[in-house]
Amino acid sequence: MSRNILELRELSVDYHMPSGDIHAVRKASLNVSEGQIFGIIGESGSGKSTLGYAIPRLLPPYAIVRGGEIIIDGRDIVTLPESQLNEIRGKVLTYVPQGAQNALNPVFTVEHQIADPIREHTHMSWKEAVRRARESLESVGVRRNRANQYPHQFSGGMKQRALIALALALNSKLVILDEPTTALDVLVQRQVFDLVKEIRSKFGTSFLLISHDLAIVSTVCDMIAIMYAGEIVEMAPTREIFGNPRHPYTRALISSLPKLNFADQDLEQIRGSPPNLSRLPTGCAFHPRCKYAVEKCTQVSPLLEDLDPNHAVACHRVKELEKWKRQ
Ligand SMILES: Nc1ncnc2c1ncn2[C@@H]1O[C@H](COP(=O)(O)OP(=O)(O)O)[C@@H](O)[C@H]1O
């Protein structure tokens, strides 16, 4: 078994707002092992980006880590002072936020913007950092004659490649990509994911891919965690998630994917909308939308439990659902 580069244990994050606390992440636990590509999937507003920001401790000041541990490369960083966090950010992990490709500064060349954090994190001279940036850009398919161009001369896919090049240049063990392909067309999305796979096999880099799009991310991830209303409701290898989805929400998500035929014809469209995270329903957050909900689901929040060694589900009804499926 390979080592875990990231372990989250019951991580909870709230945004402290005048209108009431938003419970954006609730008791999230997961492990990402070395060289693993791990996907976090959920609808918009399910807490994925909050989880992503929490890992390098980049949350805004009014966000509160209510509890839990974030263990990166063996160290719990929730309690680590800011001065030591810089040893982790960049070196051990790089976080590429949602929309980062649009946040590139229009007045600097791409290689300049890659070289800048390289110099900051590695204490290289400017000249060395630029050389490193160019090499890294080249390794993700951005040729030298393009490296000194400005962001507006880059396509969306090239900008995303440039951001991955930054993580590579820093030798990060874990790269978190938040919605890396959202603004890209399907062919370019595939190229970005091919690059992710290539980097993983060459360098053993682990990736945490955050996306609202289960179909796309499933083409590249080894393992998938499904988030709903701030919680992980199901977690399993990608093949299991598709071949044997067990949470009613995951089943509904999969059944809503176009052009895929699954043996289980019972799957139905999902009704209603996700809850407001500052006014969560009692019990299971999914119960108002779940056709299998019983009294207990309205009162008791289900825990994420291992049904098989590698398949965890948070649902009171999961055992009955399995029985019905077998009949
Ligand atoms: N910086 C922020 N300040 C206040 N609330 C936020 C902030 N970021 C996210 N939220 C709230 O937290 C919840 C989860 O959001 P987010 O983590 O962005 O979800 P996702 O990435 O799945 O769309 C939402 O209710 C959102 O409105």
Ligand SMILES: [Mg+2]
């Ligand atoms: Mg997001």
